[in-house]
Ligand SMILES: *[C@@H]1O[C@H](CO)[C@@H](O)[C@H](O)[C@H]1NC(C)=O
Ligand SMILES: *[C@@H]1O[C@H](CO)[C@@H](O)[C@H](O)[C@H]1NC(C)=O
Ligand SMILES: *[C@@H]1O[C@H](CO)[C@@H](O)[C@H](O)[C@H]1NC(C)=O
């Protein structure tokens with residue numbers, strides 16, 4: 001009994017303290033990408049997603065969008081699938097050169113994972129979801145999560161600083177690392193200042209821009225050249241360019257980042273969240289067409 005209680009206590013500690021140490025957009029970033037995506041699904045894709053979602057999600061993809069970060073401890077093999085390390089200071093990306101893990105195993109990066117889980121989900125089209133070799137619920141959750149990660153500029157970052165993870169900075173008065181600024185701090189400050197600290201208000205504001213200010217770009221975001229189902233290489237190339245142009249620039253070890261940085265960078269973050277959501281929907285619509 002006491003031992004059991006202790007285990008419950010330990011799991012609660014794990015929930016509180018281990019899970020927030022995540023890679024990729026924080027909870028709200030992933031939530032936003034999936035919320036936008038689910039609102040743009042075709043009937044066929046919406047039906048498939050609803051079928052594949054775990055019952056705990058209550059039909060809401062956004063509520064389980066962070067799942068892939070939560071299982072990293074348990075599915076250790078999946079850790080390298082959340083990012084891409086590109087050569088220091090080159091500011092470009094090539095699948096063949098860069099999509100591998102630390103041991104050099106090819107395809108083990110977020111772009112390779114997007115191809116992988118897209119292909120797995122294509123087997124759903126043949127109506128054999130119950131006999132698939134893969135657990136397509138997990139394929140959907142991985143794919144949805146990785147569309148968020150690949151749109152976080154520092155998830156396609158330099159190798160030696162691990163995408164800004166080793167660059168210590170202050171976010172206003174708080175100590176953090178540059179990677180975390182882009183995962184979470186910028187989004188949290190946007191929510192505090194403009195959205196009553198409410199992620200759903202942030203989602204609504206981005207949705208409005210998708211249908212107004214950015215409407216003329218949305219078609220090109222959705223495009224995937226040739227007849228390909230998924231186009232992660234385009235997103236990764238944009239990502240490392242944004243990392244160089246906006247995330248790394250002007251930042252060094254020990255920098256203090258405040259309004260100058262926040263006000264010029266947050267529009268990039270919101271724009272990337274919008275692209276992630278629009279493109280996840282477009283891809284799911286192609287998969288389940
Ligand atoms: C592809 O998906 C399977 C099933 O989850 C996984 O075992 C494998 O590591 C994945 N590979 C890549 C490159 O994503
Ligand atoms: C598929 O994966 C989900 C999430 O990990 C799990 O809850 C479910 O039991 C799995 N389904 C099967 C048939 O293994
Ligand atoms: C919407 O777009 C405008 C103009 O580009 C920009 O100033 C604003 O920050 C954007 N808001 C959101 C929530 O994306």
Ligand SMILES: *[C@@H]1O[C@H](CO)[C@@H](O)[C@H](O)[C@H]1NC(C)=O
Nearest residue numbers: 217219220221222223224225
């Ligand atoms: C997107 O693809 C469509 C159809 O292939 C094409 O007509 C359109 O010009 C493309 N748009 C952009 C911006 O590439």
Ligand SMILES: *[C@@H]1O[C@H](CO)[C@@H](O)[C@H](O)[C@H]1NC(C)=O
Nearest residue numbers: 224225226227228229286289
């Ligand atoms: C795309 O597919 C259509 C029909 O399946 C085909 O006619 C067309 O040539 C393909 N285009 C490319 C660029 O592969």
Ligand SMILES: [Zn+2]
Nearest residue numbers: 023024082149
């Ligand atoms: Zn992640």
